[in-house]
Amino acid sequence: MGLKVKLKAKCIVKMYWENYFLKSGPSFAPFWEGYLGENKRDILFIMGMGFDPRTNVGIKKIYSIKSIGLKSTIVLRYYTQQEDIGTQNSPLVQKHLTELTTFLSSKSLTAFTERNIIQRSQDNKSIASINATQSFNEEDFRDYSDIIVDISAMPRGVFLPLINKLLKVISDWNSTCDPANKKNLHVIVTENAELDAKIQDRGEAEDGIFIHGLGVIDTAKTKSHKEVWIAMIGEGQTKQYDIIRKNIDPAEICPVLPFPSKDLKRTDKLIIEYQDLLFNDGSFDPKNIIYAHEENPFQVYRLMWRAIMRYDESLSILSGCKIIVSVFSSKLLTIGAFLAVYEARANGKNAGIKHVESLDYELDKNAECIIEDILKRNNLVELWLAGNPYE
8 A cells, every 4th residue: 555655646746837838820929919919028039040931930920019128039040160150141041131131120120139059060079959058148038028939940959958948047037036027938930741841851960969958867877777768750750760779779669659630641651651660679569659649749748748757667666767759750849849858857857858960951942833832831839838827
């Protein structure tokens, strides 16, 4: 009886995002219109600048709403190495920079400032994650009530460590400040699965690496801990999946598949695409597959959080475990996976996010003639991650 009580008590951990705030599609604009119309909001908008046609969609939508308060913009620029700073922009990047400058000017808003993210060191090691973290300090956020991070044109190696840092900074601030001065963190993304399918990787790093600030503890005390790999799989990422699989030694593999999804056959297609990697792997058991809604990152968070807690408890009798999470799917679902890892780490679990960095991306040239039609199906999504709803 005593053992059962102990195990039950160990599993009862309140989930921070158990009650969450999510607005998407037709509810995105009405939310922001109402929110900005209520009170004075001082906004810091952080966005990436790239070739992606969705680069300026979010800022245009939000900054076009009449409201009172500061509106500042920071644009992250990506350079492979330090010496690339100052080189000529690609035509698409220049187009989006000009478009953003013109838009801010038309709204009588202050011009954006730039922060440079260097992605590779002189010895060709990935440094994007650490640079993304070090590009900001607490003073950058002091004057603002709302920080918006638009991840539409940000790679995972940049937006994950940035959001990780922001959650900690805002949590510390809100725990000590006057209730009237709490800060809010919003993450927005322009989702478009059709467009994602038209974006191609141009080379991958040779090794999987942990996101800066989101690595597992790997010391002499944890050497005997069993590895559990939770991998959210997506189209066209079998090479990245294989790179990480060869870099770890999991006792269990838990693939996360999108279901339900708009394409009713998407799950079947992914299983077929990954069949050799999954069914020829002795660590894979079909019973370990996790099914998560492709449009709800908070459901992904819940399911992965429960899986992490379950493995942590069951493997505690075998000295413990390391939970390694990898995401080969959309940015929206990446956020859900990140939230599960963030909360697990906050509760003392040995969990981290490992990924394969893509060295560059490009838009499929065959898609250029139909891009305007594809963009009509953009879906803006708002995730309110910290601030007033959770205090």
